Amino acid sequence: MRPATDLGFLLHKHPDRVQEFGQSYGVARVFYPEADEERCTAALMLDVDPIRLVRSRGRSTPDYALGQYVNDRPYAASSLLAGALADVFRTARAGRCASRPELAATPIPLEIALPALPCRGGPELAHRLFGPLGWEVEARAVPLDEAFPEWGDSRYVRLALRGRARLADALNQLYVLLPVLDDAKHYWIAPDEVDKLIRAGESWLAAHPERGLITRRYLGRRGALTRTAFARLAELGDDVEEDLEPPLEEEPSPSPEADAPAEAAEASAPGEVSAPEAEGSEGAGGKRPLNTVRRQAVLAVLDELGARTVIDLGCGTGQLVGALLADPAFTRVAGTDVSSQALTIAARKLKLDRMPERQRERLELFQGALTYTDDRFAGFDAAVLMEVVEHVDPPRLPALERVVFGAARPGHVVVTTPNAEYNVRYEFLTGMRHPDHRFEWTRAEFAAWAAKVGEEYRYDVAFRPVGDDDPELGPPTQMAVFTRREG
């Protein structure tokens, strides 16, 4: 393309001036560090005032996070940059150029550099997203702090793209993929994001091999718009908010495609949009995901025990509760969880506000904690502790035992928990199956615990395998069925 300065026509920005575009949080500037026959570089520089960024959002948005002033938005190529790009280069992004229409329609040689691109998934993900679009990708991780090499790399990547593309396509790809790579909670996302995604991805998204991930990440974090009082306690304790997020769903996948437990968690996380249910935990060869197998195993046991009234202790987002409700044999179904966020999602998934009266009458859903005795836990044929005990610190387990087996004293208690021995079968698993797990038991450890609890609280106990029972390692999930001794 000659002269290179024709870039100025395509972008509708004059190469010899610094041009400013007011944004609610600061100023976007376009200027040209170089502009000659051979090469022409346009710089889009965002001057983000973090205080204005917070305050311009008004009182309705959550201002009560420390992170909003100490924030990477003024420095990183985030969704703010994507938004500014869309705004400043609106015409170029639409592929229109009155003075050089043929140029706008033609792939031209381009180099794009982003000095600090937040990239969850690291350089490797940048390759996966930009590579299939025809870019030559150079992505280098930025270290967190050179004085603390043990901290490793930051979440930023210095990204350089080289290739031939229509300018409009390049801009649209950046517009979509910057927030996707960032994958931060965009507190300032607009409600019509679906339309925007479809329009910006028109020419390339449908054929992209990572379209699932792109869609999910682009839209999936919207549930995080609301921050609870709970989240504020995270910062207070010098903790990272993510550490405190409720363990909603979890399953490491034996399939090499899925990239860690976190990815599986995300699949059924708040985003109710188009994310294929538990995609991440779909086993290779189309096997049923383990969480489905486990749920069905629990239902089968409850049926076998003849339980009519059941409480799911630690019901999470209510999948078991939903299954119990679907079976009219269960005349009373209760779900309780300590996370109010999980309960909110459960209520939405169960469509509580539209549930027919007769079904609604069979259901109780409430916040409760398994370390506090609670009259509402009592009076059930059976209680289920499905993948719950491993989220309790070992010193607090006696309190849970007392609350469930001592105070609530249901006729039966069904407990499932991971079998730690089986973990070697998960190819990509390091450590435990979920970051919130406080322990994972071997079969012997689980059996010893169950026997001790049964003795102390006068319950008989039997064990069942859940999932493929490996001859050496046992099943992926282990189950204990406690039955109260009478008299």
Place this chain on the structure above:
Amino acid sequence: MAGTTAGRTETQEGRDRMTEIAVPAMSLVVLVGVSGSGKSTFARRHFAPTQVISSDFCRGLVADDENDQAATSDAFDVLHYIVRTRLKRGLLTVVDATNVQWEARRQLIDLAKSQDVLVDAIVLDVPEEVAAERNAARPDRDFGSHVIRRQRKELKRSLGKISRDGFRRVHVLRGVEEIEAATVVTEKAWTDRRELTGPFDIIGDVHGCRAELEALLRELGWEIEPGGTGASHPGGRTAVFVGDLVDRGPDTPGVLRLVMGMVAAGTALCVSGNHEQKLARALNGRKVRVAHGLQESLDQLAAEPEEFRTAALAFMDGLISHYQLDGGRLVVAHAGLKEAYHGRASGRVRSFALYGDTTGETDEYGLPVRYPWAREYRGRAMVVYGHTPVPEAEWINNTICLDTGVVFGGKLTALRYPSREIVSVPAERTWYDPVRPLTAPGHRDPGVLSIDDVRGTKHIEVRHGGGRIKVREENAAAALEVMSRFAVDPRWLVYLPPTMAPPETSRREGYLEHPAEAFAEFAEAGVTRVVCEEKHMGSRAVAVLARDHKTAAARFGVDDGSAGAVYTRTGRPFFAAPELAGALVDRLRRVCAPLMDELDSDWLVLDCELLPWSAKAEGLIRDQYASVGAAARTALPEVVAALEAAAGRGVDVGDVLDRARLRSLNASRFRDAYARYCRPVSGLDGVSLAPFQILACEGRATAVTEPHPWHLDLLSRLDDPLITPTRHVYADLDSPESVRAATAWWESLTVAGGEGMVVKPVTVAGERPGTAEGGAAADGETEPSGSEASRRGLGRVQPGIKVRGREYLRIIYGPDYTESLDVLRNRFLGRKRSLALREHALGLEALSRLADGEPLWRVHEPVFAVLALESEPVDPRL
């Protein structure tokens, strides 16, 4: 008592003009009479308007028409609901409805019984003409005379057998004159001796062990009359016997003689035990199974004169189920009593008081299984009882069992009230072989809390500045999640530190915070001397340390082998690995042993800062601070380079380049600010603790009782590499020189990036001038207006003010905050200051409750509340 034969207090034929009707102070009074018999008038005359619930009124509530008979069923639902609620709350309640039908009366009697209160009936019996005439005079009552005729018929039928309905008493007033002349008085329940304030010596089950009883009384300073017919205390103390004076032991008559004499002389009270009840039945000639030592009593009494036997029988027959004493703060019952039954009267109340909360099952020794009601007890009254022999008298939730099995060779135990001192004398020998070995009461108090201790909106009474502090339901919900998912064992979680407010924003060039405003605020509040403590940039830590495992078990009820805990300001353990946490506690216990000696306590609680910051906060630092630093330090140099290139081309970049260079510099300063608080630690190596206050030890909430210099002096004696001393200076606020020196000290701390200092009045933290008016500020109900008074928290003195350094604040307000001071100065401190006061008051309350030995749930309540308040939306940068 309920169930006694209802006698009609019907007037004699001669018709005394004045009929006095006595109804129990806590009871249900059912008016009975046809429409027009004058019930409403009668009720109005003798009872307060709020005490009377009429069916007409309830009909109006549900139908907008007091005479809509179609609404009767719903109206009675409402009536029953109101009556039940009032009775539950212990209020005298009068039902104004015809109640001429047996079914209507039965429902009300059942209602009263369900709330364990007595129920009386007052029947107004007027001639039919009178009723008809009155109804005719009321245009809204258009029902015919046949209705009254029917009602009269039903009343007549009822009167014959109303005494068998189940009323304690039925008072019948016949004719208009008698109704007009009647008066109503309330009579106090027998159990209500709240006017007696003690001091008391409460004595456990004696079971005929006269010698031990006399020894115990002497030990307590009582003087026993010759012949053992009475005793008195020179200090004017009153003895209270928990029952089971009799059976099994060697001298039941001797014990009875002594106690009967004391009760008759007014130096003792005695409640009935199950053994008195059964012995009295046996003496009355009723058929009882002779077992559990009854035979011994019968034999011993047979040797006594008939006169004594009669007196003893009358004494035992007259014993009541329980006493409420000292304004309701003390309840004595033989087998204990749950709160809902205090001061109540019913068969089941008596049965609970005598036999305990039995489950109906029996254990392997054939003895009844008892429900451990005390573990769930949440009442404010202290409950003292006996009945179940235990090796040691132990507190469970403000209740205590004093039966230490003297007759089985244990000891006889007394509790002194209000001092809570326990005094025992050993048995002279084993007088009777126990059926079942003496064991501790089932399980130890397991330290399990109930959801009702924390759920929902709460108002917590605090004794030091604040009155009542409200906790909102949604904040409690957030705290519940953090508490149950992450916090350490609640038995160790005896305190959570309050938040602390910064000073009024400084107007000084280049500063957001400066000591001048803190000093000025305290001076204005009348504080003359303050201490300035170095603020260590680490993680706030509370250390609870017991001298040994025995103390951990005895004082904290923890028997899992741990002897303390160190936790964060949200109650989380510092180290995920239990062995690290244990090692830190063990080292601290060793270091603090001399301090415990000095304080004459086997445990203590310290408020500290754990260093370095990165030990706990490394995740946050990496995720937040280092990340921002990395992004800034990567992006900004490229921005500068690009702008320089453009400028080199002759493009006019204005001041944008200069600003970019400044931001780049600020980014490095920001990075230096967090990096100075990071250093690698490995296990406990590199970790240190900087204690600055001794929060509590045995019997003393030192955070309340001792001034800051006391704390700092004692803590400065801790000498160990694990301990980082807290540097501090004092400042006299009326000396400009002293204030200047303290300011200079702050500057020296912060110029290199130190976090800053905390300024506190040296005097005791709890009571201060100005706390009296604190109620409104402490409530935090309303967003403080911008006014000076409310921004300052309505004149209440902050327990401490943190003054943070200029460089340090980059971590809080962002790398470039120094360029936006004008905007940032517009910050609102009101909420933060109110929150600091409320949390401080809650913290002191928790420590006071702990030091007083209050039950776990009482200590947990304010601790949980601090966490709940911390989830309130407050600008986290303050």
